């Protein structure tokens with residue numbers, strides 16, 4: 001991993017897009033950085049944190065993205081250079097504040113504020129593939145979209161200048177194939193950072209409280225930014241004077257377009273207009289290029305954002321040919337869903353030129369499909385061996401079954417989301433956003449008067465609890481909803497890379513920080529709280545069953561550290577675990593492999609018995625509890 | 639190593655989340671950059687790290703930084719830490735000329751463990767990889783790693799084998815230097831041994 005602050009100016013390093021964004025911020029003299037973890041954005045804040053001791057930058061993982069944006073904005077109101085980073089799902093959370101900040105601006109002696117949003121086209125690690133660029137338009141924020149790590153660094157640095165000059169936050173849009181991709185980046189100088197923060201109390205309230213005049217100011221601001229964008233070096237054209245076809249692209253679409261034009265040998269007929277400054281839309285520049293061609297292909301990820309604006313512009317521009325055709329997502333030449341890749345652009349382009357684009361010879365293609373049909377199976381994700389969630393969900397399942405009223409869980413976002421995959425227990429019946437499990441349960445918990453007799457169990461993790469579950473829980477208590485919140489407390493934000501949160505003992509820099517107790521919060525709200533170790537499956541099941549039968553809003557904390565975090569700290573296997581083949585009832589039972597599904601507990605087809613896979617078993621010992629005939633044994637390791 | 643039309647070399651590294659293919663792509667990326675190549679790496683991170691299928695696309699060019707994904711059917715070399723994953727990559731990036739290098743040590747999928755799926759017959763899988771590759775190399779790097787005392791270095795043995803194939807513009811010395819720069823002295827030692835074993839395996843004819 002590239003060290004951030006220490007490296008010499010002018011050297012070239014391989015950097016992830018996220019690291020490059022962090023580096024760009026440091027080269028701009030950023031002083032204050034916040035965020036909430038989420039793939040594909042987490043490394044931005046983490047990279048700055050690695051340099052924090054050296055550079056003196058303040059870094060925090062905030063409780064959620066809205067608070068992260070507010071904390072960063074405060075620092076910018078006091079004149080500092082600030083950045084906040086989040087994934088798109090979290091950007092939705094932050095929007096409540098950012099929508100208003102887009103009107104108010106950053107105050108009289110405001111510093112600068114850059115908001116980095118990382119979209120996840122294809123939803124590799126997300127529940128959606130939403131395109132955040134539309135929001136720049138609704139919030140009136142200037143929007144930049146880089147095409148490579150090098151450009152990500154340069155644009156981020158520039159975003160600070162823009163923000164300072166125009167007194168508004170600037171949005172940098174990243175995406176999975178930039179944030180998590182790596183490429184060469186030439187390093188620049190990191191300036192000494194200033195330390196002085198001062199808030200000017202003589203100014204008027206920083207607020208959009210007079211929305212209409214604020215909106216007018218916002219439009220004036222964008223109008224004054226536009227000329228700068230028209231001639232920005234982040235927009236460029238490459239190709240013939242009057243191209244037969246013009247590609248307009250942004251972000252990773254640029255790299256794929258360059259490759260596609262080269263691969264199809266269309267350099268003489270196709271021009272590429274690459275846009276890096278997307279909002280305010282550089283209308284003059286685009287109109288000029290539209291006037292020089294009759295066919296346009298739009299290449300962007302995910303939505304037809306530029307495509308829509310190009311079409312509106314074409315309608316408004318007298319110089320544009322009446323026969324101009326704009327192809328892209330609407331015409332189906334580029335798919336309207338999913339991420340781009342070079343083949344997609346090649347296909348679209350070939351179709352428009354009537355060229356033949358076959359990926360492989362038919363004979364090879366046939367061989368591939370035979371092999372795929374016969375041999376290729378899916379490789380699903382699963383909880384790690386020794387993961388406490390497997391045991392927790394097992395207890396939930398037993399309790400619901402014993403309760404006998406057809407109860408069901410609502411779910412939330414974290415490692416425990418894996419429950420919905422075939423490797424999980426597949427109990428969760430509704431799964432949406434951070435904190436939604438509790439909100440939904442609060443609703444289900446009020447349906448008794450309409451005849452609903454089924455109990456509901458909301459399941460959320462510790463980081464998610466702090467992030468967005470507390471209001472839902474208060475709502476449930478206040479409105480006397482009948483529900484149990486199962487809080488899976490594994491002392492980490494495990495899914496996104498084990499970041500600390502308000503309930504863990506150290507902060508992002510590894511320094512001791514005040515610990516906020518989930519238990520105390522729930523009790524103070526007025527919930528009946530029980531705590532249990534999920535590895536005590538029987539005890540946990542019994543406690544949960546009791547809570548399900550009680551009226552009101554109850555909380556069951558299932559507490560055990562994430563196995564990967566434990567392993568990093570302890571580097572030991574607690575038990576030696578083995579199966580007595582004599583006692584294993586084999587095919588007649590196979591309970592452990594079919595239902596418990598620990599990846600370290602496979603089925604031996606030859607003997608027809610379960611076995612422990614020594615290479616992957618971490619010796620947690622919990623499977624001993626679930627084997628009906630008691631064929632699994634454990635012994636404390638020395 | 640220069641290709642027709644200045645086309646990049648497309649290297650794909652695949653495996654199962656947790657096998658350490660990211661270390662390989664990082665070592666390769668850094669060493670190539672030092673030699674002046676323009677490298678782009680596209681990677682699977684996030685949820686797939688929990689035992690899913692993972693891959694790194696490494697695109698090596700002398701001309702321009704390419705995008706981080708390889709076009710379908712355009713891999714020159716597929717290095718895989720797991721055989722089912724070789725096949726998965728062949729289905730996406732394979733072509734009659736592609737060279738594959740496979741650690742023939744199946745990692746069962748969760749659906750196989752829970753008996754929803756059957757892992758393909760090993761001989762048939764090997765046969766398919768062979769048929770779909772221009773040249774196919776197989777070795778059991780995991781067994782070699784276990785012999786050296788630690789399954790974790792399987793990936794570096796595979797790196798050695800990759801260097802042994804001499805298909806990317808990196809020498810043994812380049813990677814050795816990168817390993818020395820990236821690890822503490824004792825861990826570097828183990829990794830250098832692993833590297834040597836991989837190189838030797840190819841030299842001995844795998």
Ligand code: SF4
Pocket residue numbers: 382383384385386387388389415490494495562563564565688
């Ligand atoms: S990372 Fe931790 S919480 Fe996530 S599946 Fe593995 S053991 Fe469970």
Ligand code: SF4
Pocket residue numbers: 385386577598599600601612613616617618619620621622623624
């Ligand atoms: S002890 Fe059992 S449950 Fe725990 S990791 Fe090993 S096989 Fe899995």
